[in-house]
Amino acid sequence: MSKQTGADALIQTMINQGIKYVFGVPGAKVDRLFESLEHNNDPKTPKLIITRHEQNAAFIAAGIGRITGKPGVVATTSGPGVSNIVTPLITATAEGDPVVAISGQVPRNDIARLTHQAIASKELLSAAAKDSVEVQDPNNLSESFANAYQNSITVKAGAAFLSIPQDVLNDEVTRPVIDPLHKVHQGGMNQEVIDEIVDKIKAAKLPVILAGMRSSTNEVTEAIHNFLHKFSIPVVETFQGAGVISRDLEKNYYGRVGLFRNQIGDTILKESDLIIAVGYDPIEYEARNWNIDRHGEIINIDAVKPEITNDYQPDLIVNADIAKTLNSVSANLPEDIDLGETMHQHLADEQVKFTKTDAIPENHSDKDGIHPLAIIHALQNQVNDDTTVTVDVGSLYIWMARHFRSYKPRHLLFSNGMQTLGVALPWAIAAALERPDQPIVSVAGDGGFLFSGQDLETAVRLHLNIVQLIWDDGYYDMVRFQEIAKYGHESGVKLGHVDFVKYAESFGATGMRVERTEDLEPMLAKAFDTKGPVILHIPVDYSDNIKLASKLVDDVLN
CATH class of the missing domain: 3.40.50.970 (Thiamin diphosphate (ThDP)-binding fold, Pyr/PP domains)
Known part of the structure; x- marks a missing residue:
């Protein structure tokens, strides 16, 4: 039996995690990985797709991450192969798209030298990715990829980077590879917090949902739909929250907010005395744009803690599984909860103006x-x-x-x-x-x-x-x-x-x-x-x- 190389272990780990594609541009420092991907007898081997630019390869991988919620994988060579993926990895990390990026590096004994295509890859990418690691031992490759995979999908999702010296990809691996990973589950909120949320909603004249980037998973979107079927209130989407409102709930859609503060969504948010921010991330549309001179409370429901600023100081912060929390809130709302005829008519009039645009x-x-x-x-x-x-x-x-x-x-x-x-x-x-x-x-x-x-x-x-x-x-x-x-x-x-x-x-x-x-x-x-x-x-x-x-x-x- 032929020896298992670092590249072989890496590919088997990708197979175990269900990776379907690897996008990239070839080069000498990563050619062992490309060789093993291209000429592999296992039908579950990820398909190697060569692109015309490393930047595009990483953007495609990020697109896979955004669409599926599972990380796309990009592989490049050393030097400019690494620097060319900085922009897409920054974009992925900022916008919550899981990506695992793998780049070749010069052999270990050349890393400290001024040699061909030698750059401080790990340090360069540490500013662009959630996690940046250089693997020094082939026996660590499988677990390094598994941890990169898990880090990329853990909220807030983003990019994880692995720098792999050429000789690490070529050397023999003696340890077994990591098995398929299990989903990391988050808990919901306790009944006391759920009751507090419900009380605030019941007391509000115009509660509004601000649906942000982390509202766009299937589970959270379904939970929002369940809430709206129980209590019909306006929803304002961010750009990355687009599509959260289904066709049958279009009456609840009050536009998207982002960039200039001149949309119907901005007027509804300003008018609201209780904003329920669901999976909202300030990088989408800073609170200084939509929360200026508002008079009302904010409930922040998210899987990550919010960034506190002078413009964003939520009155209730819920750091838990978003879907579980929303479903618990819906289950505890009164059966007859309603905004009232006068508010419904006002909102209908606003929506007519919105549609005319x-x-x-x-x-x-x-x-x-x-x-x-x-x-x-x-x-x-x-x-x-x-x-x-x-x-x-x-x-x-x-x-x-x-x-x-x-x-x-x-x-x-x-x-x-x-x-x-x-x-x-x-x-x-x-x-x-x-x-x-x-x-x-x-x-x-x-x-x-x-x-x-x-x-x-x-x-x-x-x-x-x-x-x-x-x-x-x-x-x-x-x-x-x-x-x-x-x-x-x-x-x-x-x-x-x-x-x-x-x-x-x-x-x-x-x-x-x-x-x-x-x-x-x-x-x-x-x-x-x-x-x-x-x-x-x-x-x-x-x-x-x-x-x-x-x-x-x-x-x-x-």
């Missing part, structure tokens, strides 16, 4: 491009509740977050912690791998798309059904319209022309261009019916962008 301006011309709301309406009419839509950063993501409806959690994906450009296509690749029976939509601007567009080739190679919308206006427009609002002019935001139809075709994908609003829906339908990746190039008119930062809440000037 979704309307496409009647006098809009396509002369300078298609209106964002027209694109959103056409896309909304094309998708179903199971369609995954990934959204890049830019002006388009503000429009999408405010106006695009989603009815299942983790089916409308935003980067709202780091606001990282280039995430949409890699996340779409992850979604297409995990949800192959549904078409996947990626939405990006002409600037953000080219941060990761080279991995369109990866999508073509894998025969993934991805419809990539590119909203093209020739600028880094999210910066541009804010510069104009602040300074009266733009600076450093102009981009050159790209023919994205030819770009698509050069990769073996299908390219289409839409010039008129009336062509949007038939072209989208055609794109959805086309096998493989499709780029739909859409000139967009952002002249209404100034409305994105206009004032709605009276006490705030954006």
Whole structure:
């Protein structure tokens, strides 16, 4: 029997934890792992998927983590292979996406030398990941991966990094590998705390749920639904809480909050005398934006302790399993609890105003491009509740977050912690791998798309059904319209022309261009019916962008 190497032990540990894919870019310091993945007889071996850039490999792994709740795995070589994954790992850790990153390192006796591709990998990644470890003994590889896996999924989820010297991957392992890990269970709250929560809810005139990033698991979403069927109150989603409100509970949906404080969600939060913050993370939308000059209490229900600031000092902090806590609260609410007819009518009037903001301006011309709301309406009419839509950063993501409806959690994906450009296509690749029976939509601007567009080739190679919308206006427009609002002019935001139809075709994908609003829906339908990746190039008119930062809440000037 041949000896078991460090790489073999690492792969067997991945198999034991149910890892399906490893994404990465090859290199000499990690080639033993790639060799063993590519030429392994075990049918449960993770599939090795080579990408065009390490950054995209890590974004895809993070997309796997966000969609499934289980860590995606990325593997790179040493030196720049490590530094190229810093941005996606920072993004994953900030936004709660579990990832295990593995990078090769120079041999152990070269680590302290100024040798080829030698950098302080563990130290560099310690700022980007929840946990950063350099493995010095091949017999520690299996347990190091198992701990990285567990650390990545433990709330708050994020990235865990393993630096592995080349000779550690090659050396013999004599210890057995770690068995499949068991789920870590959290407890619920005791009856005294549940009673206190119920008393506060009963006493409130307008309790509102603020559904944050950690409300988007299936268990917590179901618990929120159970609560709303018992007590129908408004729910405001953060961008990462998108989809928490199901279609049958749409009457409870009062928009999403993030960025500028001028949404119906902001007005409802300000009016509320009791905010129930469920899985809320301040990186999504700082309390200084939505809790300013409020008069009312806050209950913080989360699996992690909140960050206390001058702007966020909850009156009751519940640090426990969110779903168990909410279900206990629902079970203890009175059967006849209700907001009352007057409040229901007030909320219905507010919702009518909210819905009117979704309307496409009647006098809009396509002369300078298609209106964002027209694109959103056409896309909304094309998708179903199971369609995954990934959204890049830019002006388009503000429009999408405010106006695009989603009815299942983790089916409308935003980067709202780091606001990282280039995430949409890699996340779409992850979604297409995990949800192959549904078409996947990626939405990006002409600037953000080219941060990761080279991995369109990866999508073509894998025969993934991805419809990539590119909203093209020739600028880094999210910066541009804010510069104009602040300074009266733009600076450093102009981009050159790209023919994205030819770009698509050069990769073996299908390219289409839409010039008129009336062509949007038939072209989208055609794109959805086309096998493989499709780029739909859409000139967009952002002249209404100034409305994105206009004032709605009276006490705030954006």
